Amino acid sequence: QPIDGACIGDGHSQIDSWEFPRSKLKIIRKLGNGMFGEVWEGQVKEIMGYKSLMKVAVKTVREEADDDAKRNLIKELQYMKTLQAHPNIITLFGCITMSHPMAIIMELATNGNLQNYLRRCRYNNIDAAIVTQKTLTTFAMDVANGMSFISSKKFLHRDLAARNVLIDEQMICKISDFGYSRDIIHSRQYESKSQAKLPLRWMAPESLYDGLYSVKSDVWSFGVLLWEIITLGATPYPGMSGSTVMIKVKEGYRLPKPLHCADVLYDLMNECWRSNPKLRPSFHRLYSHLEVIGQHIA
Ligand code: ACK
Numbered sequence: 001q002p003i004d005g006a007c008i009g010d011g012h013s014q015i016d017s018w019e020f021p022r023s024k025l026k027i028i029r030k031l032g033n034g035m036f037g038e039v040w041e042g043q044v045k046e047i048m049g050y051k052s053l054m055k056v057a058v059k060t061v062r063e064e065a066d067d068d069a070k071r072n073l074i075k076e077l078q079y080m081k082t083l084q085a086h087p088n089i090i091t092l093f094g095c096i097t098m099s100h101p102m103a104i105i106m107e108l109a110t111n112g113n114l115q116n117y118l119r120r121c122r123y124n125n126i127d128a129a130i131v132t133q134k135t136l137t138t139f140a141m142d143v144a145n146g147m148s149f150i151s152s153k154k155f156l157h158r159d160l161a162a163r164n165v166l167i168d169e170q171m172i173c174k175i176s177d178f179g180y181s182r183d184i185i186h187s188r189q190y191e192s193k194s195q196a197k198l199p200l201r202w203m204a205p206e207s208l209y210d211g212l213y214s215v216k217s218d219v220w221s222f223g224v225l226l227w228e229i230i231t232l233g234a235t236p237y238p239g240m241s242g243s244t245v246m247i248k249v250k251e252g253y254r255l256p257k258p259l260h261c262a263d264v265l266y267d268l269m270n271e272c273w274r275s276n277p278k279l280r281p282s283f284h285r286l287y288s289h290l291e292v293i294g295q296h297i298a
Contacts, residue, residue: 018081020047020094020105027058031112035179036069037061041108047093056093057108063100070102072179077104079178083153088146090166090176109166109174114139117167118233133262135171136229137294142173144290147222148283150175151215155183158213160221161202162228182213201236205250206277216277222286223272230258230265264293 024045031039042058061073080092091107111117121131143165150157157164157175164177198208204220206212224236236255237245254273257266268289274280281289 018077018092018095019098020044020096022096022099025056025058025096025103025105028055031057034059035177036072037065042105044093044105047105054093055108057106059104059106060101073102073104076178076181079155079181079183080104080106082183083150083155083178086146086149087172088142088174089149090174106176107168107174109176110169111167111171113163114165114167114173115162115228115233118162118229122232131232133297134294137265137290137297138171139165139167139173139229140226141287141290141294143175143222143225144283144287146173146175147218148287151218151283153183155181156213156215157181157218157221158207159199159202160218160225161199162225162233165225200242201245204277205275208246209250214277215282216280219272219280219283219286220277222283223269224255226265226269226272227255227258230261234258262293262297264289264296268293 024047026043028041028043031041033039037060040058040060042056043053044056045053047054047056059073059076061069074097077092077095077097080090083089084092090109092104093107094105096103096105118131143160147157147160157178157180159177159180160175164175166174166176168174199221200208202221202224204217206214207217207220227236228234237248240248252275254270268281268286271279271281272286
């Protein structure tokens with residue numbers, strides 16, 4: 001029996017070609033905890049026309065989880081279905097929604113999330129050799145490219161941050177975690193959540209104070225993500241409480257220029273953090289700028 005949420009977002013039949021038989025999915029090990037559930041490494045047989053065994057990532061929500069968590073998984077799944085076939089968006093392979101535990105089966109990004117990757121680089125000399133300024137700019141370009149696609153589909157991510165970007169085996173960044181996403185055309189007023197759950201440090205002032213979200217509030221978050229990349233995974237506004245961040249950002253305070261950050265990159269961040277959302281660049285423009293910056297970095 002599908003739960004209530006199982007048809008959220010599509011409004012038509014609950015079973016579709018994405019549904020995958022549980023018997024062909026083998027769970028191997030836990031990768032970590034997501035916002036609403038758990039993420040596992042798994043192996044599947046015969047998915048999307050692939051005949052051989054394939055390693056996948058499986059996002060699940062436990063049967064005992066509250067309906068909100070289940071509904072969120074279903075919503076995330078719906079957004080993923082719509083946002084497919086782009087090199088910088090995590091690939092959806094299938095789902096299990098007709099029995100518990102429900103699961104989203106997606107591509108396994110073997111280098112994990114960008115925040116953990118960057119932090120490993122900071123503390124681990126081996127990775128530090130690989131991660132050059134050029135690589136970091138490429139990461140930022142990948143994310144801008146994926147976000148450009150998302151915004152062209154009239155979707156908002158609303159939780160863009162390094163923790164929600166994954167890195168695959170070829171070191172390509174893929175946007176994931178669409179748990180907070182909304183489509184601009186059909187979304188109603190953003191349901192109020194407890195502040196503890198909001199990604200305050202990544203949020204634009206108009207989202208923090210007026211609950212307003214737009215492509216340009218995603219652009220603000222992208223600026224913070226850029227800062228995370230350059231600082232190799234530092235927490236934004238270190239040493240400040242969430243409430244102080246809210247007040248200071250509204251007053252015009254901005255994240256400081258990271259050590260060794262090129263002026264052009266810091267200028268780009270500040271463009272993303274303009275108080276007036278209309279004056280922030282589009283993802284397309286950000287991508288082009290980063291491309292030019294990348295060409296000038298050895
Ligand atoms: O850095 P990580 O290993 O990358 O730790 C987190 C953890 O699960 C909780 O989110 C990892 N994770 C999430 N989705 C995937 C995926 N599609 N492929 C590989 N790892 C993933 C994430």
